[in-house]
Amino acid sequence: MSYTLDRKMPPAPADVSGPKPLDGGWGWMVVFGAHISIGFAYSTPKALSIFFKEIQEDLGASYSEIAWISSIMLAVMYAGGPVSSMLVSRFGSRPVVMMGGLMCGVSMVTASFGSSIVYLYLCIGIIGGWGLCFNLNASLTIISKYFLAKRPLANGLAMAGSPVFLCFLAPVNQFLLGHYGWRGSLLILGGMMLNCCVAGALMRPVAQPCDLRACAPPQEVKQTNNTKSSGSCMKNVKTFVDLSFFKDQGFIIYLVGNVMFIFGAYAPIVFLSAYAISLGVEEYSAAYLLSIMGFVDMFVRPGTGLIANSKWIRPRIQYLFSFAMVFNGTFHLLCPLMTTYTLLVAYAVFFGVGFGMVFALIFECLMDLMGSQRFPSAVGLVTIIECFPMLLGPPAAGFLVDVFGDYKYLFFMCGGVITTGGLFLFVMNVYNYNRLDRASRGDDAEQNQNTTENQEQVTPAGCTVGSAAQDDQ
Amino acid sequence: MQGDLTAASPCIQGRRGGRGGETMQQPHRRRDRLTQRTEERTTMTAAWRQLPVLILLILAPCRTVSSKSVDPTTQPLVSIASQPTDTRSVVLQESVDQTTQTLVSIGPQPTDTRTFVLKGDTTFKNVELLNPVNLSLECVWTGSQNKQPSITGYWRKDGAEVQDSRVTVNLKEQQYNLTKVFSIASEENLGNYTCVFGNEFEMYFILGAPQMGEIRDKPIVSYVGDLVVLICKMDEKKPKPNTWTWYKFNGTDREEISAATDPHRYLTINDGWKTKLKVKNVSEADSGLYHCGAVYNISTSMTHVELKVITIMEPLKPFISILIEVIILVAAILIYERSRSKKKEAEANGPNAEPKNAQPQTEDNGGEESSSVRQRKA
Numbered sequence: 001m002s003y004t005l006d007r008k009m010p011p012a013p014a015d016v017s018g019p020k021p022l023d024g025g026w027g028w029m030v031v032f033g034a035h036i037s038i039g040f041a042y043s044t045p046k047a048l049s050i051f052f053k054e055i056q057e058d059l060g061a062s063y064s065e066i067a068w069i070s071s072i073m074l075a076v077m078y079a080g081g082p083v084s085s086m087l088v089s090r091f092g093s094r095p096v097v098m099m100g101g102l103m104c105g106v107s108m109v110t111a112s113f114g115s116s117i118v119y120l121y122l123c124i125g126i127i128g129g130w131g132l133c134f135n136l137n138a139s140l141t142i143i144s145k146y147f148l149a150k151r152p153l154a155n156g157l158a159m160a161g162s163p164v165f166l167c168f169l170a171p172v173n174q175f176l177l178g179h180y181g182w183r184g185s186l187l188i189l190g191g192m193m194l195n196c197c198v199a200g201a202l203m204r205p206v207a208q209p210c211d212l213r214a215c216a217p218p219q220e221v222k223q224t225n226n227t228k229s230s231g232s233c234m235k236n237v238k239t240f241v242d243l244s245f246f247k248d249q250g251f252i253i254y255l256v257g258n259v260m261f262i263f264g265a266y267a268p269i270v271f272l273s274a275y276a277i278s279l280g281v282e283e284y285s286a287a288y289l290l291s292i293m294g295f296v297d298m299f300v301r302p303g304t305g306l307i308a309n310s311k312w313i314r315p316r317i318q319y320l321f322s323f324a325m326v327f328n329g330t331f332h333l334l335c336p337l338m339t340t341y342t343l344l345v346a347y348a349v350f351f352g353v354g355f356g357m358v359f360a361l362i363f364e365c366l367m368d369l370m371g372s373q374r375f376p377s378a379v380g381l382v383t384i385i386e387c388f389p390m391l392l393g394p395p396a397a398g399f400l401v402d403v404f405g406d407y408k409y410l411f412f413m414c415g416g417v418i419t420t421g422g423l424f425l426f427v428m429n430v431y432n433y434n435r436l437d438r439a440s441r442g443d444d445a446e447q448n449q450n451t452t453e454n455q456e457q458v459t460p461a462g463c464t465v466g467s468a469a470q471d472d473q
Numbered sequence: 474m475q476g477d478l479t480a481a482s483p484c485i486q487g488r489r490g491g492r493g494g495e496t497m498q499q500p501h502r503r504r505d506r507l508t509q510r511t512e513e514r515t516t517m518t519a520a521w522r523q524l525p526v527l528i529l530l531i532l533a534p535c536r537t538v539s540s541k542s543v544d545p546t547t548q549p550l551v552s553i554a555s556q557p558t559d560t561r562s563v564v565l566q567e568s569v570d571q572t573t574q575t576l577v578s579i580g581p582q583p584t585d586t587r588t589f590v591l592k593g594d595t596t597f598k599n600v601e602l603l604n605p606v607n608l609s610l611e612c613v614w615t616g617s618q619n620k621q622p623s624i625t626g627y628w629r630k631d632g633a634e635v636q637d638s639r640v641t642v643n644l645k646e647q648q649y650n651l652t653k654v655f656s657i658a659s660e661e662n663l664g665n666y667t668c669v670f671g672n673e674f675e676m677y678f679i680l681g682a683p684q685m686g687e688i689r690d691k692p693i694v695s696y697v698g699d700l701v702v703l704i705c706k707m708d709e710k711k712p713k714p715n716t717w718t719w720y721k722f723n724g725t726d727r728e729e730i731s732a733a734t735d736p737h738r739y740l741t742i743n744d745g746w747k748t749k750l751k752v753k754n755v756s757e758a759d760s761g762l763y764h765c766g767a768v769y770n771i772s773t774s775m776t777h778v779e780l781k782v783i784t785i786m787e788p789l790k791p792f793i794s795i796l797i798e799v800i801i802l803v804a805a806i807l808i809y810e811r812s813r814s815k816k817k818e819a820e821a822n823g824p825n826a827e828p829k830n831a832q833p834q835t836e837d838n839g840g841e842e843s844s845s846v847r848q849r850k851a
Contacts, residue, residue, distance in 0.1 A: 057702070098803075109792075181694030182789030193794035198799055201806040 009092030016344035021372070023150040026204060030146050033153045033202035034139035037097055039161025040104065040196055041077065041136040045070045047169035050126070055444025061117045069124050077136065078387035084137035085380030085424045092205045100134030101196025103127055107189025113185045124186075133383075135196055138203070138362050140379055144372040152317065156305015156360040163297040163356070192230055199250045201455060213340065237389045246379055250369045250436075252429040255385060260421030261358060263389035266416035267397030268332055268351065269293075275407040281341050290347040296352030296361075304360035317368055318429045323421030328354030336408035534681035558664040596676050603682045603712050604770040611652040612676050620644055627650040631664040642670065660772035664741065682774040682841075683711040692851060693780035695755055703750040703778045705765035714767035717741070717748035721763050755782045 021027075052066045087096050114120045139158065147154040190221035217430035245251050269290065276286035304324070308317050331350045338347045363379065370378040397410045599829045600608070612626075628638040635653075642649045647657065651668045657680060665675040695701045707714055719741060720728045740751040748765055760782045766773040 057704075177694075178691050179694070180783070181696070181790040183696060184694070184783070187788045187792050188657045190794070191792040191799075194796060194799045195802075198802045198806070204810060235567075 013273070021151075022146050022206070023149045024472060025111055027146040027150075027154065029087070030142055030204070031095070033046055033199035034143055035161035035164070036199040037100075037135040037139040037161070037196050038158055039165030041132040041139075042162035043166040043169050044128070044132060044193070045073045045077070046103075046166060047173050048073070050170065050173040051177060051182045051185060054177065055120070058182065059115070059117055059120075065338050069120055069395060071127040071371065072121055072125030073132070075387055075391055076126055077132045080130055080133035082377070082381035083380070083415035084133050085141075085376045086140050087134070088138045088376050093145075094200050094203045096134045096138040096206055097200030097203055098197045099200075100131045100138065101194055101198075101200055103131030103134065104196060105131075105190045105194040107131060108186045108193060111188070112186035115346045117245050131193075131196075135199075137376070137379060137383070138368075139199075139378045141301075142203045142206075144367045144375045148372075151363070152308035152314065152364045153305040155364040155367070156302045159360050159363070160298055160301035162359070163301070166294050167291070189260040194211065245374075245378055249367075249432055250429075251378065254366060254369055254423060254434060257322070257325065257421045257425035257428075258362065258382065258386060259389050260417050260424070261328075261362075262311060262386050263393045263396075264329070264332070264417040264421075265319045265355070265358075265393070266390065267394045267410060267414050270337070270394045271397060271401065271407060272348070272351075273411055275335075275410075276334030276344055277340075278407060279339060279344070281344065285341060290346055292345060292348045293352040293355070296349050297356040300353050300356030301360040304357045305364070308361060308364065317361065318365055318433075319426060321358070321365045321423045322426035322429065324354060324357035326359060326419050327422075328358055329415045329417070329419030329422055332411050332418060332467075335411040335415070457473050493611050494788055514612055522815050597679060598677075599679045600681075601711070602680060602769075602771045603683070605656075605658045607654055608680070609652060609654045610668070610678050611650065612670070613668050613780040614651075614674050614676070615647060616644065616649055617673055620647070624649065624668050624673075626668065629667040629669060632667075635842070657771065661774055682769045682772045683707065683714075683767070685776045689778060694781050695782050697782060698755055700754055700758075701752045701765050701780060702754050702783075703752070703765075703780065705748050705767075705776060705778065707746045707767050709746045711746075712769070713745050714769055716768045717743045718766045718768060718773065719748075719750050719763060720766070721761060732742065753779075755780075757782050759785070760810050815841045 035298055043331050048070060049067075052063070052069075055061070056063060056066045084096065093105050110127075111120055111123035116122060143151065143154050143158055171184060173189070176188055180188065272289055272293075273286040275282075276289055277283060307313055308320055312321055327352070330355055331347060339346050366378055366382060367375050393414075397414060400409045400413055513583055513600055525815050602608075610628075621644070623641050626642040628635040628651075636654060640651070641652055649670055651670065653668075654667065655662065657663065661724045663680045665679055665681070667675050669675050685705065693701065693703065703719075705717065719739075720729065720730060722728060738753050740753070742749045742751070750763065750765070752759060760780055762779050763779045764777045767773045
């Protein structure tokens, strides 16, 4: 783990002292499962929009009422993060993903019998959103448990599920709609989402949730200032007070950069077709731009994972992340210059590249910062905070379009926010790591001592209690 | 209805001149041309295919509800009130690409003659009519390489030559001019009118009622027992239909009027440019093509909507099959895992009875340890 020692990041020892990640073997099946799970999680809200026109005609609702379905689904998916984290920490990933898959399936099946828009909000929006939330969170967690050396690649492959499934679901949904109408399509879509249960079955637990006999002896020895109730280390969950994360500077930096990215990330996708049509491009060709972007995204994510995995980049992965953000933002700023279709296609390609790079790294960087022990709770906290920019971004952009009557201000805003976020991340990371370098060079010897102690205590039990010792540092 | 017409056509011109008995009028002088009267054959072709796609462009040059005209030489037309019905005449300007033009003229008799000119650069023109009218169709051609002083020109309607339409056309100001007045009195008079110059050149006018733009090519899928709403819409920029009718073809070409025959099952709501047909309690027999017609004075323009009624069993079959697949896969994965762990347990307990790892259920222990050793060295 020479690279982590170079970095001198606080969470690194957590990775070392936990159960050894497999980094291969069954891990790739887990990545496949996560791919499916994450794929459904990100693509379903978008793919559902294909049904909206028909649902709108059938139920007699307005377009904005229908569009709320997607928004509620996304909001719940992100906001349910902390709850999902808790469940994952307690029960492990497998039951949570299987539960999530079941909930998604049930939500779609019940929605297919719906006759009012509020009913759809409930079924698809809330129940479906919860199901997807469980899927997303648990899949990311299990990757962090199974991989360390190849984790960026695993993350890239798993996150590639989003564009792959979107490319796959969009035509499938069209086909289903033509043959079965929206009700039958939702029914069948529910069936397809039950495949998340299969994905969950693949997520074999790495270490058992502690049983008391095994954990008790080291537990008693290691009773520290953490307020743990006696016995089960499942209660560790309660010690992860959410607010403790906010003391971590790296986490705050990551959070701010992420919030800025998410705020500007989705609006260009929503408005790209409209912008192209306003320039005189045909409707079909304008829709094609998004397909190009998705297609490029599909390959860029694993590619970025591969690059991030390399010896030179891995220690500096946070810088790659900020570079990706700046890259993405720059092209948004350049978009108003793209006035012909060829230039728009070029923009779509580079947009796909930038978008894919950021999303391949977005959770990898958090894992890198937090380590696999604190990651589950961290990701829950991050997603619930990201809920706000995600819901506010596209309407704010739409507001700009309405006020100025011109799409270029939208792109300027999004590009500006994302580029600023990227630069902020870069600068703050440089500062933060220099600070940590200086601090940890001082207690290098102490750190090594602690590490070996924890390894002895932890390995026999195989419990994920290493975190308790790490909180001290 | 007056108000509706105002809403329908943003450009309204007053109409002057032209009262009964006149065959020749020129209230709007684009060019001074002679018009001829003739009789038309009556056949309908499938020229409905030529949809006036860019009718929006017609309205682009339109500005206000006034007597402004694109062509400064055109005189505005005045209203004629000879019947209690609305008689204001409305003219829309020529489209930018000059392929489509809509004429809305009202008069109880086909006494108003309107001239349409087709120049050499456009090969066809789509003309939408609301009412019976006398149309003067004029073709202008600049000729080929060797311009002969006179050639024979004639008219064809829907492929068949119009009687007494052969004339000798003289080359005047480097142009050949073929004009004829057609009396468009009823639906039979609509169709494809082609002017032919010798054996060399042809141009054609497609006369018809306003066409509906959006034709939904995918069927509306509904389930047995549902209430289905079928919608037909006419572009709001085109004139409003007088009324709407619905037909269902019964396999053979027998038509059925849906509206009033069965009030318990069918309900029609006609709302200007939109019509809705509500079918209650559909059954599989209700599947098929429903034709909606926008009724205008001159004719009815039709389009169709397909309804497909299926039972719940149809989507249920793929759903059940996917469910079975999911259950099989989950069971297979879990059984595989259980069997591997039992195998490992047997191996571990046999030769090596040390309870070093208190994880009898975690199968990958052996694998994990070896790989973890690799990890430490990495």
